[in-house]
Amino acid sequence: MxxxxxxxxxxxxxxxxxxxxxxxxxxxxxxxxxxxxxxxxxxxxxxxxxxxxxxxxxxxxxxxxxxxxxxxVDLPSLNAIQFHIHQTIGECVDQSAAEGLIYQMEEAALVSRREANMLRAAISRDTIALKLPLRDEIRARLLKSMLISLLAR
CATH class of the missing domain: 3.30.56.130 (Transcriptional regulator CtsR, winged HTH domain)
Structure with missing residues (x-):
């Protein structure tokens, strides 16, 4: 329930x-x-x-x-989405903001539930077991790269 x-x-x-x-x-x-x-x-x-x-x-x-x-707030085009990704993520991103962006992409049907779950697993603090701020910098690079690859399909 x-x-x-x-x-x-x-x-x-x-x-x-x-x-x-x-x-x-x-x-x-x-x-x-x-x-x-x-x-x-x-x-x-x-x-x-x-x-x-x-x-x-x-x-x-x-x-x-x-x-x-x-x-x-809808994301209108691929260029706008890529811009939004770069603006939202920047050079570093914490886990909460990263998961929020993944949620937004999933809600807009830009990524599937399976893809969203894989993204969440890849950017998890358990997966990127490094000290801050390095962890947030690597998370940002990974997330930007993965999202842009997924959206360019």
Whole structure:
């Protein structure tokens, strides 16, 4: 059985997919009521599963008529994707940011689930068992090279 965070994430992604604008506005309390959870659970899901690294932009307005707006940021072309890879990764990248980029590529169907799992295994801190900052530098080089090779197919 899936946990409440998974259900909330799935619900929000379904709403995003059905939205013609590729964006949704929600009220945290309404969503918390819908899933019978505390509003901080909604905050947790949004802050961990709808990040910029994963291809989402989140805006919020506090107050009585406040809302949270989630927008999917699409990667339009191969050149733009390669630019995005170089910008996101840079000369070094930590494991969390690297996994976020892999997640974004998988969500956009640019890499398969199998390829994403292989990428995650290759860039893991357990695989690259070196001290920082060398580990993050090698991770960046590996990830850039692998992603560009996969996307050039």
């Amino acid at each position: 899936r946990n409440i965070s998974d259900l909330i994430e799935q619900y929000l992604k379904q709403m995003l997919q059905e939205s013609p604008e590729g964006a949704v506005e929600i009220q945290r309390n309404d969503l918390a009521d819908r899933f019978s959870c505390v509003p901080s659970q909604i905050n947790y899901v949004i802050s961990t599963r709808f990040t910029m690294e994963k291809g989402y932009m989140v805006e919020s307005k506090r107050g009585g008529g406040g809302y949270i707006r989630i927008k999917r």
